[in-house]
Amino acid sequence: MYRYDEVDQRLVDERVAQFRDQTRRFLAGQLSEDEFKALRLRNGLYIQRYAPMLRIAIPYGLLSSEQLRKLADVARRYDRGYGHFSTRQNLQLNWPKLAEVPEILAELATVQLHAIQTSGNCVRNVTTDHFAGVAPDEIVDSFVWCELIRQWSTFNPEFSYLPRKFKIGVNGALEDRVATYVHDVGLHALRNSEDEVGFKVIVGGGLGRTPMIGEVIRDFLPWPHLLTYLDAVLRTYNRFGRRDNIHKARIKILLKERGVERFREEVEAEWAHLKDGPGTLSAADVEKIESRFTRPAYEKLGTDPISFEMGSVPNFKAWKKRNVHGHKVPGYAAVTLSLKKTGVPPGDVTSEQMEAIADLAERYSFGELRVTHEQNLVLADVRTRELPALWREVRALGLATPNIGLLTNIISCPGGDFCALANAKSIPVAKAIQERFDELDYLFDIGELDLNISGCINACGHHHVGHIGILGVDKNGEEWYQVEIGGNQAPASLGKVIGPAFARADVPGVIEKLVACYLERRDSEAERFIDVVQRVGIEPFKEYVYGNSHKRTTRRQRQLAVA
């Protein structure tokens, strides 16, 4: 856990005071709606369909028990007793009162939390691997680099009024669990042949209405240059990114209009001036940040086998298979608490649950937890011998659904139930699909499948990179759902639409057909849904869902032609 020093704390406190004054001026009519919008958004405050929404930053998804308790407390006293974990590892409150937001922020500041730059046209909360620091395939502990980036981006005076929002994701392991190729900037840690750490720099990925896979603009950036290189990318974007059209303002459009070669040349030319300048990181800079992280005091443990007795409990076995993950330290495991129980909006937790989870984290996992971009929580440092005991407690809280990596682990935005931008609701669709696939044996048989739902083209539910992606669309004032298949987070690929949209009631049936088509065609259980789509293309799935009416038409036309 990163611990604030006096400067970190002072900056957060000063931000609260600044925003309190801005809110006062807005309520007194001294700031226009538009101006206050630019200021409140960078403090995480949206005005939504029914109420404001406050997005609280969980920097790189790392949270302490104490912080989670405060979130529970704030949600209970200032909201309706629950919160929603988002795909940027943040927590959203759906019903705060605008005038009370400065007070909420002041409360959060007491536990080193804030809502700084969780929205607005600035650098957003940097995201990373929820297994950072514990992953068996770790290259570097990405938390340290994320904190360096957090400090660099926080109140960065030059990059606070960008053309559009800017999202950075850092992956520090062999496997990319961050979806780095769909970020404005994705950083992928590497070690070169001399064992020096550096980053592959990927620019211009993103979802939204113009989904794009990022381009690698540098294969290996030695770590001392991380921040000066980011300065060069951001300065290029700040100066030349489009500001005439909000839908063309992301860096991906600049990169596309320039072409990757020219864009890279511009960034490198800018960097030539900044390289080795004052922004260059020294080993001491990195050590200073590293030393401010508390680290779990791991015991020396053997690899305890799970007792025979527990091994035969089917529910425990299922949970262990799906929700328990490897750890770099022997005798420990990482555990995902599923926030995807059937019938509960994906990512939602109540204040009571938050408090109970905070207790669990304290008793089982050194008082820390992580938020995943798939909207679950992780206890990262659990002794394997305590897994059965933890499982019983987690199950009692309704957080042991063994569906991580499976179809019902749905990523979903809040959708039309809350969001002012949405064309359609997403939570009821997620619920209907989860109900249809509630049978565990069937779910396990289907195997790994990412299903993502967005209520509109802005793609907060990451539907483009779901193996199955569902997008809410508006047709003459009615809610319809377009279905894509073939998307993937890493290696990144974007889904393709299978055909005309469906009414909400038909969506679960369509998913069943897609799954049935997959099960018929897979060559073994090892071949996942996404593998089959990549092998056979979307046509067979299309036919399975829509029937082969278009072929009949062709045959009829042929007959007509012959006649």
Add this chain to the structure above:
Amino acid sequence: MSTATLIRERRVVNDSWQLLESQPCLQVGEDGLVPDFPDAADLIVPRKLWALRRDDLLARRGRLGLALEPGDDPAEVATDLEHFALVAVNFPKFGDGRGYSTARLLRTRYGYKGELRALGQITRDHLNFMESVGFDAYELREGEDAEEALASFGDFSEAYQV
């Protein structure tokens, strides 16, 4: 002469500078002559005017300032900077942040040491960051409270950035 509040080096000051619009100085009058510039006044001139009438502007006794728009590339005026006692950067919209990069470049890359003034939609909410990137003068938007604006320099007492 502008009536807006001017802050220079964290103090409210009177403004001796006059911002010239391009149009009148480029139009030919009825007598067929291009209008003269006031000889002794301190003038801030747009880039276009500077490009067209450089010699006339330099021949005057008054001091000279240059006004840049958000899309202007400071590299293109880098070698002219020695002629200017003031460079003004316009912020036509509350959220257009290009001018922050312009300021940084003028100060750090092109070594500009004179007055660097922010013009346009400048409110107290901008001042702290503007000062950080190198501005030292600000023409506040109409209606801004000067005292509150001065207080806003203290919004943040530290910065992470070098």
